Each structure stands twice: as C-alpha cells, then as structure tokens.
Amino acid sequence: MTSGKTEVLLVGCGKMGGALLAGWLKGGAVDRAVAVDPGPGPDVFAGDARVTVCRSGLDLPAGFAPDVVVIAVKPQMMADAAPVYRDIVQRGAVVLSIAAGKTIAHFEDLYGAATPVVRAMPNTPAAIGRGISVAVPNARVTPAQRALCDRLLQAGGAVEWVDDEALIDVVTATSGGGPAYVFLLIESLAAAGVAAGLPADLAMKLARTTVSGAGELARQSSETAEQLRKNVTSPNGTTQAALGVLMAEGGVPDLMVRAIAAATRRSRELAD
Numbered sequence: 001m002t003s004g005k006t007e008v009l010l011v012g013c014g015k016m017g018g019a020l021l022a023g024w025l026k027g028g029a030v031d032r033a034v035a036v037d038p039g040p041g042p043d044v045f046a047g048d049a050r051v052t053v054c055r056s057g058l059d060l061p062a063g064f065a066p067d068v069v070v071i072a073v074k075p076q077m078m079a080d081a082a083p084v085y086r087d088i089v090q091r092g093a094v095v096l097s098i099a100a101g102k103t104i105a106h107f108e109d110l111y112g113a114a115t116p117v118v119r120a121m122p123n124t125p126a127a128i129g130r131g132i133s134v135a136v137p138n139a140r141v142t143p144a145q146r147a148l149c150d151r152l153l154q155a156g157g158a159v160e161w162v163d164d165e166a167l168i169d170v171v172t173a174t175s176g177g178g179p180a181y182v183f184l185l186i187e188s189l190a191a192a193g194v195a196a197g198l199p200a201d202l203a204m205k206l207a208r209t210t211v212s213g214a215g216e217l218a219r220q221s222s223e224t225a226e227q228l229r230k231n232v233t234s235p236n237g238t239t240q241a242a243l244g245v246l247m248a249e250g251g252v253p254d255l256m257v258r259a260i261a262a263a264t265r266r267s268r269e270l271a272d
C-alpha cells in the first residue's frame, strides 16, 4: 500500500481475473492495478487510468510494489506464469490465488515458506457482483492482508472464510463450477421444450427466465429450497410427474453427488 492506496498485481486477466478486476474498478476497491496477460483479456481496461497492461511479468513498471499479487491463470499454466513474481512477492505482498487445485503449500514452495498466502475460490457471477467466494489464509497472513483480500473478493459478491483448506476442493466443485451446472440446466430445459414442440426462441426465453426467477426467489425467500420446490408441486399434478423422473434413482440428486465427487477429485489432481 502506497500512501493508503491499494495496488494490485493481477496475473491472468481472462474470464475470472477480468471479472474480478472489473468489480474492483467499479467499486473503487483498487487504486492501481497492473494486469499481466499475453492475450487480449485486459485490453478492455486499457482506457482506465488506474490500469497498466503488461504482456509479460518481465515488463512490470519499474519500482512497482503491489500490496497483493492475485494469481488468476489456469492451474496448468502455473509453472510458466508464477515463478517470475518471486521477488515482488518477497517484497511484502500477500498472494491471493483463485486457481483451482493449487494449494497454499504450492505457493509457499514457490515464493518461500514465510509468504502470506490466501487461497480462494470465486465464481463467475462475480461479474455482476452476485458471486460467492470461499477463502482460507495461511498463518502468515496479517489481519490487514486478510481484510484486503476480503475487500477484493467482496467486490464480486459474498465471501466466506474457512480454516480447513481441504474444503476448498469441494467448494471449487460446488460453487466454483456451480454456475456451469445451472447454465446446463437452462440449456437442457430449453432443448427439452423444443423437443416437446416449443419454438426454440420461446423455449430459451422460458428456460432463462424460469431459472433466473427461481434463483432470485431462492435468494429472497426465507423458505427452504425444499419448501420452495414443494410450493410448485401440486399433489398428483404435472410437476410431480416430472420430479418422479428427475428424482428417481440415478436421477439429479444421485448425478449431482457423482458430479461434485468428480470435480473435487479433479481439483485435488490439479494440485500437482
């Protein structure tokens, strides 16, 4: 922090890093950001005086000493992308990683055992301030660094902190990837409507509006999700006929257990 200003180095400005940066700039959470990305991702921010775009970590502005280094590259790119920031991290920045699978120990190995590291998992609704992140700090993170990471993550929506890092793999499977499962539901609902005779544009409008409306109702209502489901399900009516298929053995609840287990396994594999 320079004279009370918050300075961020963002490594990887793609879908998730870009969504976070947009939220920081919009909410004023960041006074200066240097975004490193070899692709066109950060170009959309180039007109903002607070943002400097670099194509490589070797081209950082002279003397740049960020408060936080946010790692937002794909886990598979980590070995190429992350080592170049060792000096800058060792000058006192906290590392905030949103990469699936990559553990706190991974960054301690890379940057030194004394490095303050926060491992977090956001999701793409952060782009509209409606995401949720879960974060875990290592013991080196100071209260001020934790508050800074909390502020950065809150620009994208809700934030939960946990102590057990192993939960982050499950969080990754549940809420990190969760929006994709919901978009699949929209696609599947629309496709099923078309298969049953609806025009495609009407089917897609019904699916998008129904899923987003139901999501907003779930957010605003004090009733449980189960009760909200029952409120739609008239005894021996049409919804009950559909749920008899969806909730049968091997149906959505069973599939979701398998899906979350597969994603959790994959997150653990990406640690290496």
Ligand SMILES: NC(=O)C1=CN([C@@H]2O[C@H](COP(=O)(O)OP(=O)(O)OC[C@H]3O[C@@H](n4cnc5c(N)ncnc54)[C@H](OP(=O)(O)O)[C@@H]3O)[C@@H](O)[C@H]2O)C=CC1
Residues within 6 Å of the ligand: 011, 012, 013, 014, 015, 016, 017, 036, 037, 038, 039, 040, 041, 057, 072, 073, 074, 075, 077, 080, 081, 082, 098, 099, 100, 121, 122, 123, 124, 176, 177
């Ligand atoms: N997408 C999501 O919903 C979520 C993603 N995450 C995590 O966020 C991270 C990024 O994912 P996502 O945004 O989807 O991926 P993207 O591919 O959209 O973004 C990654 C960006 O990093 C760039 N990049 C590649 N190599 C380097 C490098 N050496 N230095 C700097 N930037 C580089 C890529 O450029 P290029 O494309 O040119 O290679 C790309 O623009 C991942 O670790 C993922 O696990 C976490 C939560 C949710």
Ligand SMILES: O=C(O)[C@@H]1CCC=N1
Residues within 6 Å of the ligand: 100, 172, 176, 177
């Ligand atoms: O699919 C992935 O690996 C990343 C992590 C969570 C969402 N996208």
